[in-house]
Amino acid sequence: MTLMAGNILEGTVVNITSFGAFVEIEGKTGLVHISEVADSFVKDIRQHLNEQDKVRVKVISIDDNGKISLSIKQANVQKKSVKPMEIDWSSETKKGGPNSGNFEDIMSRFLKDSEERMQDVKKNQDFKSKNGRRSF
Template sequence: MTLKAGTILEGTVINITNFGAFVDVEGKTGLVHISEVADTFVKDIKDYLKEQDKVKVKVLAVDDGGKISLSIKQASIPQKSSKPIDIDWTKNTKTKQQQQQQGGADFEDRLSKFLKDSEERFQDLKRHQEAKGHGGYRKGSY
């Protein structure tokens, strides 16, 4: 099988470096960059892989020079099906009146409350600074 982008194969880790792991796939060596090892931040690749580990990889690219870019994390992502998922949009929808009766607030109400509180805090801070005589930086006071 020829290696082409998008193909998912099984390979063997043959060498580990600080920046990634070299994986043998169908007799050819490709690189899994450290950013393509896991969905989370990988500080030390040796926490995730060892030499001779069998791994499932996705071929990201094969350049003209023969360099093969691989990904472990993209190989484990389930492939999207061609059929879209069905969503019941009528479920859990509440009117604004129902939300207010249940004590919930919609986004606009929460945003206006936040802005009001922020402005009040800012004014308090300003008054406090002025009371101390530190109205901010003064020109020529260096």
């Protein structure tokens, strides 16, 4: 198998540094940056990997100079089937919550609440303008 971005391969950790791990795949060595080791924050890479460990890696990229970027966390991502959440809208309206009723009722309540809030804001602004602002 030729090395191409997107391939998932088995490799061997050959060296560990403070910034990542070098992994040998198909006779070539690539770097797994410390940020690509695990989904959680990795402070010390040696808590996750040891030299000679066999790991699954995903080839992220191969640049023009032949440097290979690898990822362990992307290789281990399991595709989850996402099932849409089912909502029983009829039970929501029966509860008598803020969204119960038809659209006109909901809109009427919204406009009433909005108008009351605007009146409060205007009263507060009028009060401030009549009394002047304090300087500290």
